[in-house]
Amino acid sequence: MTFRHRHLLGIEPLHQEDIRTILDLSERYVDLNRQSKKHLDVLSGLTQINMFFENSTRTQASFELAGKRLGADVMNMAMQASSLKKGETLIDTALTLNAMHPDLLVVRHPHSGAVNLLADKVNCAVLNAGDGRHEHPTQALLDALTIRRAKGRLHRLSIAICGDIAHSRVARSNLLLLGKMENRVRLIGPPTLMPSRIEEFGVEVFDDMREGLRDVDVVMMLRLQKERMDGGFIPSEREYYHRFGLDEEKLAHAKPDAIVMHPGPMNRGVEIDGTLADDINRSVIQEQVEMGVAVRMAAMDLLSRHGREGEDQA
Amino acid sequence: MSTTLFINARLIDPEAGTDSLGSLRIRDGRILDIGAEPAPAAGEGTEVVDCQGACLAPGIVDIGVKICEPGERHKESFRTAGLAAAAGGITTMVTRPDTAPAIDSPETLEFVTRRATEASPVRILPMAALTRGRQGREMVEIGFLLDAGAVAFTDCDQVIQSPKVFSRCLTYARALGALVIAHPQDQGLSAGAAATSGKFASLRGLPAVSPMAERMGLERDLALVEMTRARYHADNLSSAAALPALERAKAAGLDVTAGVNIHHLTLNELDIGDYRTFFKIKPPLRAEEDRRAMVEAVAGGLIDIISSMHTPQDEESKRLPFEEAASGAVALETLLPAALRLVHAGDIDLPVLLRAMTLNPARRLGLEAGRLAAGAPADLMLFDPDRPFVLDRATLQSKSKNTPFDGQRMQGRVLGTWVGGTRVFEG
Numbered sequence: 229m230t231f232r233h234r235h236l237l238g239i240e241p242l243h244q245e246d247i248r249t250i251l252d253l254s255e256r257y258v259d260l261n262r263q264s265k266k267h268l269d270v271l272s273g274l275t276q277i278n279m280f281f282e283n284s285t286r287t288q289a290s291f292e293l294a295g296k297r298l299g300a301d302v303m304n305m306a307m308q309a310s311s312l313k314k315g316e317t318l319i320d321t322a323l324t325l326n327a328m329h330p331d332l333l334v335v336r337h338p339h340s341g342a343v344n345l346l347a348d349k350v351n352c353a354v355l356n357a358g359d360g361r362h363e364h365p366t367q368a369l370l371d372a373l374t375i376r377r378a379k380g381r382l383h384r385l386s387i388a389i390c391g392d393i394a395h396s397r398v399a400r401s402n403l404l405l406l407g408k409m410e411n412r413v414r415l416i417g418p419p420t421l422m423p424s425r426i427e428e429f430g431v432e433v434f435d436d437m438r439e440g441l442r443d444v445d446v447v448m449m450l451r452l453q454k455e456r457m458d459g460g461f462i463p464s465e466r467e468y469y470h471r472f473g474l475d476e477e478k479l480a481h482a483k484p485d486a487i488v489m490h491p492g493p494m495n496r497g498v499e500i501d502g503t504l505a506d507d508i509n510r511s512v513i514q515e516q517v518e519m520g521v522a523v524r525m526a527a528m529d530l531l532s533r534h535g536r537e538g539e540d541q542a
Numbered sequence: 543m544s545t546t547l548f549i550n551a552r553l554i555d556p557e558a559g560t561d562s563l564g565s566l567r568i569r570d571g572r573i574l575d576i577g578a579e580p581a582p583a584a585g586e587g588t589e590v591v592d593c594q595g596a597c598l599a600p601g602i603v604d605i606g607v608k609i610c611e612p613g614e615r616h617k618e619s620f621r622t623a624g625l626a627a628a629a630g631g632i633t634t635m636v637t638r639p640d641t642a643p644a645i646d647s648p649e650t651l652e653f654v655t656r657r658a659t660e661a662s663p664v665r666i667l668p669m670a671a672l673t674r675g676r677q678g679r680e681m682v683e684i685g686f687l688l689d690a691g692a693v694a695f696t697d698c699d700q701v702i703q704s705p706k707v708f709s710r711c712l713t714y715a716r717a718l719g720a721l722v723i724a725h726p727q728d729q730g731l732s733a734g735a736a737a738t739s740g741k742f743a744s745l746r747g748l749p750a751v752s753p754m755a756e757r758m759g760l761e762r763d764l765a766l767v768e769m770t771r772a773r774y775h776a777d778n779l780s781s782a783a784a785l786p787a788l789e790r791a792k793a794a795g796l797d798v799t800a801g802v803n804i805h806h807l808t809l810n811e812l813d814i815g816d817y818r819t820f821f822k823i824k825p826p827l828r829a830e831e832d833r834r835a836m837v838e839a840v841a842g843g844l845i846d847i848i849s850s851m852h853t854p855q856d857e858e859s860k861r862l863p864f865e866e867a868a869s870g871a872v873a874l875e876t877l878l879p880a881a882l883r884l885v886h887a888g889d890i891d892l893p894v895l896l897r898a899m900t901l902n903p904a905r906r907l908g909l910e911a912g913r914l915a916a917g918a919p920a921d922l923m924l925f926d927p928d929r930p931f932v933l934d935r936a937t938l939q940s941k942s943k944n945t946p947f948d949g950q951r952m953q954g955r956v957l958g959t960w961v962g963g964t965r966v967f968e969g
Contacts, residue, residue: 341816
């Protein structure tokens, strides 16, 4: 298995082959994670630092667990509480950490492009755990793995992504990945939550959810990012739920075997009906969480191989 | 009496629109006469400059240069900006008042004038703020500031939000014949934006503004100009959407001119690439269609003036995530070679290009400069429009090195600059 990228900053630079490589390796880690002894030592002796400049419980836990299961020494840094408050710049922080010789740096940041900036300044592999509204590549990869396992393939599917597309890095990474794998992608949401000229990415845009969901294989719901709303994007939560919340009635327009996904954390009763989210016949939301750990194990394994191979040769 | 004779010069006269071989004589700081080849015999004590076919033209008059004194001298000083200007063929810098503190009183303006005289080898004419502290509330002492030497009044990128305040400023300025310069923008729409809206900003996940915000700002300003009949210059225009309003205002006979900065003529949004903050300017780099429209507007004369909008920023303020990084680029030394790209691309003739950088800004400010004519000031630049080079930002004279052209191939080198007959740069 070869993986030529030094960092995982986004889906944009990846090719079909790269995506398949990550997903194939992830399958092996899914199997490992289902055993009682879930431990390998492929990252043994390596140091993984998780730098989260933005609050996260789920993604950080997933990366932490992935590193620990592969034997890495994992350290978590909650950056919003630390040096940035003292006026240190992002690059200073990066250089400080770099001097501690980490092997893997997992970074989340509220500004688009911040992880790219940081990756330029350090010697180790950097994984983007979400930057602003730009990309969240491991989320798109875990979604892809979930779809591939549920549908038996990851091409020629019709996939709807619904909700706050404009503020969503999950939507961007997903539409790039699903497009690269030759699927039909539809975006559904109110026009105030659509990025400008998004149809130029080869996606279809709908503001009528029933029409948008017609005959799709996969329904991806997005969190309505309340904290990102400066006000005035939608009239009210209840009107949003009425028009864009996923319930049984709207889902009936999709294919009978369509699966329902959500990157979490969910706002039940805002973008998705609570009962539907828990319906194990339709919802693969729990499976997404499981795939997340496996995909992150695979990504860190592949990225760390450059360093490890270098040392073997030396 | 000191006399200099330029021979074998390709004389570019932006006023006549001519481009021809000839000679030019200067004496005591002014152009004495212009002759066709063969040149007149050099008399006793005459210095002869053999131009060897290089272009001799009026020096550039650059409206909107930010010199970071007072307040941020570590970014740029009068001395370094002056050296950079001389190396760029700029003989008059018209400075912006958006310093810290703003140039909004005769006392602060006097500081600028004094520092300029002490430290800069090229002419410096200061602009003053239009409202105190550029806060958009109370107008400055326009009369006193005019007496102290302010050549125009502008709050730069701080748009005066209140139409009432702005209309009073325009009315008062008009009575004194003062020129008001604005960077039109509807700040309600553009707040928080780091890029122009479109596919690129959507892909990069950057907060973006539609070019329509510029049109809205310009339409408002022009309505107030129509109401007050003030002298108005819309600077830093960047978008095709704004041009029809400008055309209408000019056709209606308003005293309106317009400017564009060099980066909006030579770069587009895609140059930002992987979040390169040296390409973050304000207003943001636009789509290629907008860039083309601006070039055509300059070639057709709808846009009168090209400027560098020189904005020094230190490394620290640029080494940040794109949204947080400071806006602006240094451009004194790259203005001419960047502008010559338009000539090399066949988009515009050299005399027309230079008119927008010399004669037009000089006329708008009521200066004698910008002409190759007997009696005009001997503010001249000598340049080879074709000489290729690769820009290395470390070689720039500016204290700040935030140029978007670093590492790029450019064509056109300044060989000499004269201000009032004195040579201030030798390339």
